[in-house]
Amino acid sequence: MLGSLLDRIFVACSNRNGKLPSQIESHTFRNEDTNSNWVCFVPEFCYRVPFIRRRLIPEGIDMDIYILPKTAVQPNPELTHKFLDDILSTAIKKQNQFYLKKRVNVLGISLGNVLAFRFTEHFQVNKLISVVPGSRLAECIWEGIATNKIAQNSGRILRDYQTSLTDYNPIESVPRVNPAISEIYLGMRDLIIPFNRGDELAKTMLGRHKTNVQYNKYSGHVETIISFSKEFPKIVA
Numbered sequence: 607m608l609g610s611l612l613d614r615i616f617v618a619c620s621n622r623n624g625k626l627p628s629q630i631e632s633h634t635f636r637n638e639d640t641n642s643n644w645v646c647f648v649p650e651f652c653y654r655v656p657f658i659r660r661r662l663i664p665e666g667i668d669m670d671i672y673i674l675p676k677t678a679v680q681p682n683p684e685l686t687h688k689f690l691d692d693i694l695s696t697a698i699k700k701q702n703q704f705y706l707k708k709r710v711n712v713l714g715i716s717l718g719n720v721l722a723f724r725f726t727e728h729f730q731v732n733k734l735i736s737v738v739p740g741s742r743l744a745e746c747i748w749e750g751i752a753t754n755k756i757a758q759n760s761g762r763i764l765r766d767y768q769t770s771l772t773d774y775n776p777i778e779s780v781p782r783v784n785p786a787i788s789e790i791y792l793g794m795r796d797l798i799i800p801f802n803r804g805d806e807l808a809k810t811m812l813g814r815h816k817t818n819v820q821y822n823k824y825s826g827h828v829e830t831i832i833s834f835s836k837e838f839p840k841i842v843a
Contacts, residue, residue, distance in 0.1 A: 610826020647718030793830035
């Protein structure tokens with residue numbers, strides 16, 4: 607499949623090696639006048655690139671945004687699992703403490719979808735928005751051009767990743783989520799989270815939930831995220 611040149615450039619310029627941060631990075635934006643809040647799980651570059659960040663955090667929104675670092679995928683998949691557990695438990699606790707009276711909406715972008723789907727299992731969610739997701743985390747790590755070298759040089763085999771990370775397969779969450787509205791945005795030239803894995807998740811969602819799936823025929827991973835960020839202010843309005 608013809609992939610995206612921008613995705614390849616992005617991967618070539620990104621150093622994903624290194625340790626996990628000692629603390630979870632999250633940011634809170636408050637508007638008590640709204641009757642709903644957004645819980646967002648996004649990769650680091652979405653927050654670091656100013657024009658994407660501005661679109662994902664429009665004025666007047668009530669939001670908690672959790673940042674997944676570029677080192678989130680570790681050679682030891684058990685470390686990745688523990689880190690994801692820490693973010694998930696933090697997000698659930700905060701939601702239970704502060705927002706039970708508000709309608710909750712969830713956004714997952716890229717790797718953030720593994721948390722978005724798990725989080726959605728715990729609450730009655732109004733909107734679940736999924737951007738460039740994958741169906742199975744271990745397989746996406748091994749097949750994606752941004753993470754395959756980390757996995758292949760780890761001294762582990764695919765089965766090790768599958769065993770450690772099966773809890774974070776969005777496709778396994780599908781029977782346990784019930785959002786009022788769900789939308790999935792896919793880039794058909796995505797090689798970072800291979801399109802076929804996202805399409806597998808989309809078709810599974812379509813089989814169980816009323817879901818709007820938008821296929822971007824000529825876009826890869828990064829282009830689809832940029833395109834979605836332009837639409838997000840309209841979604842939250």
